[in-house]
Amino acid sequence: MENNMTNKLPKISEAELEIMKVLWSNSPQTANEIIEELEDTMDWKPKTIRTLINRLVQKEAVSYHQDKGRMYAYFPLVSQENYLQVETKSLLQRFCGAAFKPLLVNFLKEEKLSSEDINELKRILDEKTEENKRKDR
Template sequence: MRDIPSISEAEWEVMTILWRKSPITAQEVIVTLEDDKAWKPKTVKALISRLLKKEAISFVAEGKTYYYSPAVSEDECYRSERKSFLQRFYKGSPAPMLVHFLKDEKLTKEEIHELRRILDEKE
């Protein structure tokens, strides 16, 4: 597996937009974030710049317009974040995390059946 860059919470907002629609310009990212975030255009452009430096995104220039696309998939990033979380809090083992989760959360019957099905497949 290739190295997936560490993506901050704010950068994740930009990545989510790029995963949903790309290639996309910085202005389109800014407009998309306008309703949810009170970020200035300069902030969004700084986040895009950081993601470029991390090689999490790439761009294609058409004249003076830059079109940005993700260079890493959403699935790869989720997997990397999940592994990092497990390592930091559960020494890399998913079992204790699942036990804590199952004890603390309320699950529907459908969710319980789905979890049983997945666990049965693992045997």
């Protein structure tokens, strides 16, 4: 099922992604809270932000519930991790075709990684090594 959801992610524009980032960092939030967070950094009018929120609701990337004060509280239906997975795959296919290794090597050389990041990468590589060993048996 996870894979099925991955393939059916709604297409999220750059502007809509800014709304998603706000909701991923803290949700649920009302439209006014989202507006407050984005107004200064994005230089958008409240009407623009409301339009973007409504688009995300129509695309089923965001949903809402109504609280007692009849305010809509918005929350993401698409997880940040799921979105990143799909976008990363798409990016790799567009730019690299099958040449994933050079991109990864370049990223690792250029990126400043914390000890935590390095340990996480080691853990992932160890898992992949184990998977390959099982396949080779």
